[in-house]
Amino acid sequence: MRSLSDTLERLARFRAHKTEPPGQPGRLQDLRDFGSNPGRLTGKVHVPSNRAEHPALVVVLHGCTQTASGYDHSAGWSALADQHGFIVLLPEQTRENNGNLCFNWFVPGDIRRDQGEARSIRQMIDAVVSKYTVDPSRIFITGLSAGGAMANVMLSTYPEVFAAGAVIAGLPYGVASTVPAAFDRMRGHGLPEIKTLQSKLKAASPHNGPWPVVSVWHGSQDNTVAEINARAIVDQWRGVHGVGPRPDFHEPIGAHSKAVWKNPEGREVIEYFSITGMGHGTPIDASSELENAAPYMLDIGISSTFCSAKRWGLLRDDFEPARRASGPAPNREAPFAQETRAADGIQQVIEDALRKAGLMR
Template structure:
């Protein structure tokens, strides 16, 4: 366990970290009519109803410490992507009353156990979105950064029946800390439970028997805030649920960074790991993609995690694009050979990812 002075110093660093500028407001306040035991705020973005065809998929996005819902949206580009491809986004937001550093309380048993605290509040927000905003309850996903990533993992553990998939960015395993000093220890990679204990904690989080949400883990190899050992522990925690082999079924590179995939007995992708070489603590973005802006903990490393996560969930190939982003080339009589190649590669990527989403291609 770290000393009290060490813990206080780390808390002070969070308190002095700048809160990200949200930029133009794109989100609407969510009126929470049901239970809100975690005393959280809620914000959302949904496309205009005139362009809808059927129910919308929903992505729940959890910000990190010192961040706000609007700030994280501006940095990650989630609402812009949602607008262009026709799905909805929900942003639960922490209050300073709950946590002075705006961290979700992933280390508090009262806030991560099914039916209690912050996880219950987020669950109620999802119900509100389903009932009031035309959400397909079979296509709900969740992602988050750091404390938000740890809380996203807590939601996946406590309510696995709600989600089709989750993406944990620089997060931590479920149920590994019960106090603030413990939390800082685990963030540094100290005192992580055994693989067996990690899996037991996950099994006991809910009465669910399957199917289980897919798990995507993102972590920078130079992260000095949340040690990369946590990424490996998250994967070990979920392996038993998906009944995957110890070794990944395949490895490749995405945008020049390591990518590993574990498949289940049916051969479908169940767990994946993105190791972003040289990246510190934050969400990987690519400002040239047109999604997101660089800011504290929003790191322009040439990889748009927002785009890749949405594509892996079948959100971008499955919906007609509403607006052509400036960053994408369009075919015309004046398009040069290099641009035509880029268009062809993009279309091929969309087709291949749609086939993977349908389980027809590995």
């Protein structure tokens, strides 16, 4: 267990990098009257004018200090939806729930099936599916950091809902229940053994399969959520998919790599993208007109949005995003995100810790 002062310093650092670009006004619409909302979340939705009769749905969860519209502006999900006719749902955290706008991925009452924030997100999905006649076999989820961890919560607690998901810089399900423990796991300390990880996933729902396909993305220079968490997520999902510890093959992607596991039927069920030199954030390709670099939205020349959408069968086979006019090339040899040690006032940090622990709203 880390010291209280260490945990408070970590919280202060986490709050410091909170600037993000505004989203495009009016692009996302408020989602209203979606249920009892026990997690007290809000939500946004983007419904393209050219949506299919029974469209696919992508659920997108922002990271800490971000908003739904800001994340969407950088990741380009709604812009991609406009070209391919699927719907985008963006649940959003509130400062009343969490002062850093993190989804509460470790609070027991928010991550159990049919409770708290997990239940609120499920209610949002049900409302969108009903209103827009979404194809229930084509529902997907992705998220960054705390949003990535919450995406894994949703995949674990409602596996029957999702065809696939992409967890970016996230954490395994059910590995922490307090603020200090959450920060320990983020550092890579105290993660459970593989059998325990897998039993937590199995116990999260009464589901017996089939199980969603899982893609995991993580930067090798992530100093906020240690990359060992990505390997732990893979290990957590190996059990239900019946795959061993060694991937079936590796695929180089420039300086980066993708490992793939196939189930006994030969289907690719787990992917692990290890992004060399990348810090904490979502990998994007800002040469595309759909995406925009920002804090924690890192231009490495690989788009997790495009790769995920293609993997999920949302794009035309011949689709390539339009490119911006060429400018100065980004430095893609250095780490793509740096942590800052600037801190807010100690009182605010303590209040944030209490909110994260569920002791203050």
